[in-house]
Amino acid sequence: MREHSDTRARIQEIALRLFTEQGYEGTSLREIAEQLGVTKAALYYHFRTKDDIVASLSEDRHAEMENLIKWAQGRPRGPETRREFVLRYADSLYDSNHHAFMRFMERNQTALRDNPKVARMRDLMKGVMDILCDEGDSTAERLRRSMAIFTLHAAWFVLKDEEVSDEERKDAAVKVALDYVELPPAA
Amino acid sequence: MREHSDTRARIQEIALRLFTEQGYEGTSLREIAEQLGVTKAALYYHFRTKDDIVASLSEDRHAEMENLIKWAQGRPRGPETRREFVLRYADSLYDSNHHAFMRFMERNQTALRDNPKVARMRDLMKGVMDILCDEGDSTAERLRRSMAIFTLHAAWFVLKDEEVSDEERKDAAVKVALDYVELPPAA
Amino acid sequence: MREHSDTRARIQEIALRLFTEQGYEGTSLREIAEQLGVTKAALYYHFRTKDDIVASLSEDRHAEMENLIKWAQGRPRGPETRREFVLRYADSLYDSNHHAFMRFMERNQTALRDNPKVARMRDLMKGVMDILCDEGDSTAERLRRSMAIFTLHAAWFVLKDEEVSDEERKDAAVKVALDYVELPPAA
Amino acid sequence: MREHSDTRARIQEIALRLFTEQGYEGTSLREIAEQLGVTKAALYYHFRTKDDIVASLSEDRHAEMENLIKWAQGRPRGPETRREFVLRYADSLYDSNHHAFMRFMERNQTALRDNPKVARMRDLMKGVMDILCDEGDSTAERLRRSMAIFTLHAAWFVLKDEEVSDEERKDAAVKVALDYVELPPAA
DNA sequence: GATGAATGAGTTTTCATTCAT
DNA sequence: TATGAATGAAAACTCATTCAT
Numbered sequence: 116m117r118e119h120s121d122t123r124a125r126i127q128e129i130a131l132r133l134f135t136e137q138g139y140e141g142t143s144l145r146e147i148a149e150q151l152g153v154t155k156a157a158l159y160y161h162f163r164t165k166d167d168i169v170a171s172l173s174e175d176r177h178a179e180m181e182n183l184i185k186w187a188q189g190r191p192r193g194p195e196t197r198r199e200f201v202l203r204y205a206d207s208l209y210d211s212n213h214h215a216f217m218r219f220m221e222r223n224q225t226a227l228r229d230n231p232k233v234a235r236m237r238d239l240m241k242g243v244m245d246i247l248c249d250e251g252d253s254t255a256e257r258l259r260r261s262m263a264i265f266t267l268h269a270a271w272f273v274l275k276d277e278e279v280s281d282e283e284r285k286d287a288a289v290k291v292a293l294d295y296v297e298l299p300p301a302a
Numbered sequence: 303m304r305e306h307s308d309t310r311a312r313i314q315e316i317a318l319r320l321f322t323e324q325g326y327e328g329t330s331l332r333e334i335a336e337q338l339g340v341t342k343a344a345l346y347y348h349f350r351t352k353d354d355i356v357a358s359l360s361e362d363r364h365a366e367m368e369n370l371i372k373w374a375q376g377r378p379r380g381p382e383t384r385r386e387f388v389l390r391y392a393d394s395l396y397d398s399n400h401h402a403f404m405r406f407m408e409r410n411q412t413a414l415r416d417n418p419k420v421a422r423m424r425d426l427m428k429g430v431m432d433i434l435c436d437e438g439d440s441t442a443e444r445l446r447r448s449m450a451i452f453t454l455h456a457a458w459f460v461l462k463d464e465e466v467s468d469e470e471r472k473d474a475a476v477k478v479a480l481d482y483v484e485l486p487p488a489a
Numbered sequence: 490m491r492e493h494s495d496t497r498a499r500i501q502e503i504a505l506r507l508f509t510e511q512g513y514e515g516t517s518l519r520e521i522a523e524q525l526g527v528t529k530a531a532l533y534y535h536f537r538t539k540d541d542i543v544a545s546l547s548e549d550r551h552a553e554m555e556n557l558i559k560w561a562q563g564r565p566r567g568p569e570t571r572r573e574f575v576l577r578y579a580d581s582l583y584d585s586n587h588h589a590f591m592r593f594m595e596r597n598q599t600a601l602r603d604n605p606k607v608a609r610m611r612d613l614m615k616g617v618m619d620i621l622c623d624e625g626d627s628t629a630e631r632l633r634r635s636m637a638i639f640t641l642h643a644a645w646f647v648l649k650d651e652e653v654s655d656e657e658r659k660d661a662a663v664k665v666a667l668d669y670v671e672l673p674p675a676a
Numbered sequence: 677m678r679e680h681s682d683t684r685a686r687i688q689e690i691a692l693r694l695f696t697e698q699g700y701e702g703t704s705l706r707e708i709a710e711q712l713g714v715t716k717a718a719l720y721y722h723f724r725t726k727d728d729i730v731a732s733l734s735e736d737r738h739a740e741m742e743n744l745i746k747w748a749q750g751r752p753r754g755p756e757t758r759r760e761f762v763l764r765y766a767d768s769l770y771d772s773n774h775h776a777f778m779r780f781m782e783r784n785q786t787a788l789r790d791n792p793k794v795a796r797m798r799d800l801m802k803g804v805m806d807i808l809c810d811e812g813d814s815t816a817e818r819l820r821r822s823m824a825i826f827t828l829h830a831a832w833f834v835l836k837d838e839e840v841s842d843e844e845r846k847d848a849a850v851k852v853a854l855d856y857v858e859l860p861p862a863a
Numbered sequence: 864g865a866t867g868a869a870t871g872a873g874t875t876t877t878c879a880t881t882c883a884t
Numbered sequence: 885t886a887t888g889a890a891t892g893a894a895a896a897c898t899c900a901t902t903c904a905t
Contacts, residue, residue: 122868138412140327143895154870159897161868225325225409254466255474261460262453262478266445273448279441287442291449295481309885330878342879344886352879496864512786514701517899529900531865539900599699599783628840629848635834636827636852640819647822653815661816665823669855683889704874715891717877722889726875 123161125151130168135219139169139226166230173232176216179207180239187246197247197260197296202289204243205267209285214271221268240264247296263295310348312338317355322406326356326413353417360419363403366394367426374433384434384447384483389476391430392454396472401458408455427451434483450482497535499525504542509593513543513600540604547606550590553581554613561620571621571634571670576663578617579641583659588645595642614638621670637669684722686712691729696780700730700787727791734793737777740768741800748807758808758821758857763850765804766828770846775832782829801825808857824856 129150133142144165148155162168183203190196208214220227220236227233247260270288279287316337320329331352335342349355370390377383395401407414407423414420434447457475466474503524507516518539522529536542557577564570582588594601594610601607621634644662653661690711694703705726709716723729744764751757769775781788781797788794808821831849840848 136412137415138325138327140325141413144897145895153868155896156871156898157869165896222412225323226328228324253474254461254464254470255477257464258453258457258460258474259478259481262449262456262482265452265456265460266449269449269452270445273445273452274441277441277444283441287440287445290442291446307885331880332878340885341887343881343888346880347885494864510786511789512699512701514699515787518901519899527864528866530867530902533901534864596786599697600702602698627848628835628838628844629851631838632827632831632834632848633852633855636823636830636856639826639830639834640823643823643826644819647819647826648815651815651818657815661814661819664816665820668820705876706874714889716875717892718890720876 122151122153122157126158126161126168127172131172131215131219134169135215135222139165139223169227169230170232172216172219173236175211176213177232177235177239179211179213180236180243183207184239184242184246192246192249194297198293200246201263201267201292201296204264205285205289205292208267209281214268217268218271259295263292266292266295307348309338309340309344313345313348313355314359318359318402318406321356322402322409326410356414356417357419359403359406360423362398363400364419364422364426366398366400367423367430370394371426371429371433379433379436381484385480387430387433388450388454388479388483391451392472392476392479395454396468401455404455405458446482450479453479453482494535496525496527496531500532500535500542501546505546505589505593508543509589509596513597543601543604544606546590546593547610549585550587551606551609551613553585553587554610554617557581558613558616558620566620566623568671572667574620575637575641575666575670578638579659579663579666582641583655588642591642592645633669637666640666640669683712683714683718687719687722687729688733692733692776692780695730696776696783700726700784730788730791731793733777733780734797736772737774738793738796738800740772740774741797741804744768745800745803745807753807753810755858759854761807762824762828762853762857765825766846766850766853769828770842775829778829779832820856824853827853827856 126147129147130142133146133150137146144155144158148158151157158168162171183200186203187196187200190199208217220233224233243264244257244261247263248257252260267288270284270291274284274287313334316334317329320333320337331342331345335345338344345355349358370387373390374383374387377386395404407420411420430451431444431448434450435444439447454475457471457478461471461474500521503521504516507520507524518529518532522532525531532542536545557574560577561570561574564573582591594607598607617638618631618635621637622631626634641662644658644665648658648661687708690708691703694707694711705716705719709719712718719729723732744761747764748757748761751760769778781794785794804825805818805822808824809818813821828849831845831852835845835848
């Protein structure tokens, strides 16, 4: 009945929301189908398996992350690159709805531990850490760098109950994250 | 008739490990029973439901958190208390195996969103934020404080692949966390 | 608009092969469509149902069997006719690819037990037995006659791993089968 | 409610019957459970998978076949052994209900082609052929030997509509089978 | 002569839970 | 303190079939 089936996109949208709210394992395909107003079988017309929905969701973010990492690898390691990288990472996270996807990933690490796309994402995150850390960094320093990226991800839900605009949220996240890639440890 | 059911403790231990590795929904009672070498039905002698195992796991941590919060509430808010609170929180986390429990909680937020003990834990975490934040704090400031506690939790698995002793891990975590509660945002 | 739908024939060919290799129930229309490089829906342009494909496959063999039986009924029962019948049956089986169809039938008796064309084939086989047996034949004798026909069918796959030409296979089959319509039971 | 659960045995009995009548794929676990008067889940208490039911059914027959083959391998190849082997094979088939199992196997070759126990059975059948054939045998000769065993299996259903006692059936089968292993091809 | 999108009814399987013993 | 045997509900997935285009 619908013009030119955007069903696939709507499945992705609903799945991402439910997987994040209730967890991947806690969300059945029946639920997704019901919210969409189709039968379960329709989902299988568009995606081969439940895991496949996740895979499809990963794709954009993968591409974006690969670009970011490639950009950074073409530059000298150091404070300048780190600073700029955090800014670009924040942009790529907030200007699309990629923060929603990253939150979904964080909330479903265990459920998705065997999904190859998710494994790939873990590798990409290691690539990010490589960019932010130098060889001789202390343990505290490495932890600090990790937390910078974590902060960008977390801002969205840590501040979720506060009356704060998306703009403010992003600004706050970037401000805090930048401190942590720039400042030397207190020591 | 035996005082200290050894079995009960072993169920908790195995459950905590599996729930963390594979997720709460991804771990069946059959699996726990198998690792223990008993039947599923035996678990029901010790715990009324699967959720009950989680509840029992929460108890120690709840008590500890309540003590910590009570202590802080008896003191004036401010940098001194914040600093001391972070130190005590870190101790309470690392000197028992509570970090394992907190990690389990973080990994299973969605699956356990209806568990009353877990809801209570969320409230306690809000209590912790109350202690770390002042009324007039900016958005960035509040985010920063949250990240302090997050850092203490995260140090365990962020640094999990590195050759680092538990001691070093704790020291690094505390160092970074203190920065997060002490330093003013770059402004 | 085209006279001799090539597609129709290719569906039959692929279906016969897959139904034999994997079983009727073990072969989905999706599989057939994939091997053909069309969609499932295309199959429904050529055949009303899955069972209909089987029905269409039966047709040639039905006609052949009817002719064989009619021929035999026009002759006196007896060793002469039996001998000649076996030779003609073998020809009709090996000179087309009817042995492939008969093998498919044997492998899918249960799955197809409600298909009317298959029921008809069972009747035709009874007709064949009528031709090969006399009124007063002992149980052993009747079994022996059945096995003669069975042998013609079975030669194809009993000898499938041996390096044997189709010609040799047919000759061997006929030789063994003839013994069993001709020889009196050992007794 | 039942004394000392013979449920497992009843599952096997019903499954063997239905798998033979309707085919393995054509028989759902729901059907078996219904005929037994339990829920599907009860079947899974006794068998890990549907395939496992088949595996369990194979066991007795496997053991019997192994014994038969071992016996024959301890004797010189030749007409004497062949003759005696056929007699023993027939006994082992008819004195238990193994003919029912073999019929089930023949009717479900394709459906079960990936089941390891069934693969093992195919190997055992090859072992049987080894016993019945000599090195220099012609194609016709090898086919003839195969048909001997086939006859023992087939007698049960080839003669199923005739008013014949089990005793007579077995006698007829053995008589015909012996011809197949003893007589030289006419040529 | 075909496809894209969908459905309804079914499948095998898993799970938390119960209860008599 | 446990176990053996079972259940009811639900899960992911598959299939033959339909129909508007």
